Amino acid sequence: MIPKLNLCCFILSFVFICLSAQYVPPNKNMCIISGSFRFKGDVSWYTVNLDLPPSKRWTDVITDKKNDMVSMIQAIRDLADAFVPSGKLIDLVDKDLPLMVDTLPYPFNEEIRGIASASGVSLGEVVLFNIFYEVFTVCTSLVAEDVNGNLIHARNLDFGLFMGWDLKNRSWIITEKLKPLVVNIDFRRNNQTVFKSTNFAGYVGMLTGIHPRSFTLTMNERFTLDGGYIGILEWILGKRDGMWMSFLTRSVLENATSYESAKALLSDTKLLAPAYFILGGNQPGQACIITRSRTHSINPLELDVKNGRWYVLETNYDHWKEPLFLDDRRTPAMKCMNQTTQADISIKTVYDVLSTKPVLNKLTTYTTLMEVSKGTLESYIRDCPNPCMPW
Ligand SMILES: *[C@@H]1O[C@H](CO)[C@@H](O)[C@H](O)[C@H]1NC(C)=O
Ligand SMILES: *[C@@H]1O[C@H](CO)[C@@H](O)[C@H](O)[C@H]1NC(C)=O
Ligand SMILES: *[C@@H]1O[C@H](CO)[C@@H](O)[C@H](O)[C@H]1NC(C)=O
Numbered sequence: 001m002i003p004k005l006n007l008c009c010f011i012l013s014f015v016f017i018c019l020s021a022q023y024v025p026p027n028k029n030m031c032i033i034s035g036s037f038r039f040k041g042d043v044s045w046y047t048v049n050l051d052l053p054p055s056k057r058w059t060d061v062i063t064d065k066k067n068d069m070v071s072m073i074q075a076i077r078d079l080a081d082a083f084v085p086s087g088k089l090i091d092l093v094d095k096d097l098p099l100m101v102d103t104l105p106y107p108f109n110e111e112i113r114g115i116a117s118a119s120g121v122s123l124g125e126v127v128l129f130n131i132f133y134e135v136f137t138v139c140t141s142l143v144a145e146d147v148n149g150n151l152i153h154a155r156n157l158d159f160g161l162f163m164g165w166d167l168k169n170r171s172w173i174i175t176e177k178l179k180p181l182v183v184n185i186d187f188r189r190n191n192q193t194v195f196k197s198t199n200f201a202g203y204v205g206m207l208t209g210i211h212p213r214s215f216t217l218t219m220n221e222r223f224t225l226d227g228g229y230i231g232i233l234e235w236i237l238g239k240r241d242g243m244w245m246s247f248l249t250r251s252v253l254e255n256a257t258s259y260e261s262a263k264a265l266l267s268d269t270k271l272l273a274p275a276y277f278i279l280g281g282n283q284p285g286q287a288c289i290i291t292r293s294r295t296h297s298i299n300p301l302e303l304d305v306k307n308g309r310w311y312v313l314e315t316n317y318d319h320w321k322e323p324l325f326l327d328d329r330r331t332p333a334m335k336c337m338n339q340t341t342q343a344d345i346s347i348k349t350v351y352d353v354l355s356t357k358p359v360l361n362k363l364t365t366y367t368t369l370m371e372v373s374k375g376t377l378e379s380y381i382r383d384c385p386n387p388c389m390p391w
């Protein structure tokens with residue numbers, strides 16, 4: 001009967017958090033029409049030089065952000081202590097996770113070591129930090145084609161569900177701690193941009209990125225009951241025949257050179273856990289949602305402008321199924337896209353769609369907007385003014 005009890009706790013905590021957030025259901029005309037897009041990106045840019053040895057690549061970023069990393073790690077420790085007071089969880093981080101770094105593939109293992117030594121944060125904690133995002137992200141991603149055939153790829157990154165609700169501030173503790181860690185990165189080889197991303201300082205995988213003039217890529221979490229995180233558990237226990245999802249996106253951004261080759265890698269590489277990859281190309285009609293099981297791609301959804309599908313949009317549910325009724329960000333996002341129309345789609349109107357509640361919610365950490373033809377990526381740290389859905 002444990003599953004039933006869990007579901008009950010789950011729903012009760014949803015209700016409780018909703019009440020404390022003073023959540024009011026959105027009214028019918030909720031799409032933001034204009035005006036929220038007022039400021040230029042407030043996220044700083046850093047360069048990561050891929051010609052340096054992996055252990056040295058992140059030094060500039062980490063030197064600037066180490067205090068924020070320490071503060072984030074402290075918040076995770078406090079939560080873990082409150083959750084498992086015996087200290088067992090912390091023991092695991094201090095004793096077992098540092099050993100895991102040796103099992104991770106190059107260059108990720110070396111980069112993580114370099115981040116630990118530059119930040120003064122322990123190796124186990126940096127490993128924790130890097131596994132963390134593989135597990136607790138919920139998001140909205142979309143690629144839209146305008147009437148001239150230009151592709152716009154955008155996403156909200158929502159992170160920190162159940163990571164401590166701050167009653168007084170009506171916010172998620174970890175979400176707030178993450179915001180100062182958001183950085184834009186220009187990855188260079190031979191002093192030329194290879195790809196650009198929006199990232200959290202200290203994290204070596206990729207969730208959002210652009211290979212200028214070739215393709216754009218975002219990843220969203222896929223929760224499935226069977227096979228969900230078994231692969232991660234197997235990895236820890238020694239059976240290691242799949243790739244970490246955000247390591248695959250990083251490898252694709254770094255080493256793939258076209259939409260087609262990126263698509264093949266994202267569709268066919270064996271993974272540790274299911275995921276959604278949202279990929280845009282550089283030609284009209286080139287955008288798709290790749291729904292992944294650990295071994296293969298299921299029912300890919302492509303743009304089909306002739307038949308009215310001028311955008312593809314993914315939250316955290318399979319596109320051929322209804323979203324969970326407690327967490328429907330897809331319907332409001334699509335409604336606002338439809339209301340905007342293809343004739344009016346632009347970076348600015350896409351930002352408005354992603355600013356519509358509950359597409360924007362208390363978990364939303366950043367919004368990123370990418371335009372492949374111009375090679376641009378811009379990102380914004382987000383706040384959701386009250387009343388606002390907790391997720
Ligand atoms: C609550 O919000 C205030 C103002 O935004 C901030 O200064 C404070 O640090 C927050 N408290 C916590 C516990 O996050
Ligand atoms: C790298 O490129 C930038 C401009 O893109 C230039 O200012 C800089 O001098 C170059 N650095 C080296 C080492 O070539
Ligand atoms: C990309 O390819 C280069 C050359 O083969 C390799 O050294 C590098 O590790 C690869 N990058 C990733 C992230 O896999």
Ligand SMILES: *[C@@H]1O[C@H](CO)[C@@H](O)[C@H](O)[C@H]1NC(C)=O
Nearest residue numbers: 308309330331332334335338
């Ligand atoms: C948006 O438009 C598409 C295509 O016409 C349609 O299939 C979909 O049901 C619409 N969604 C909403 C939420 O209005």
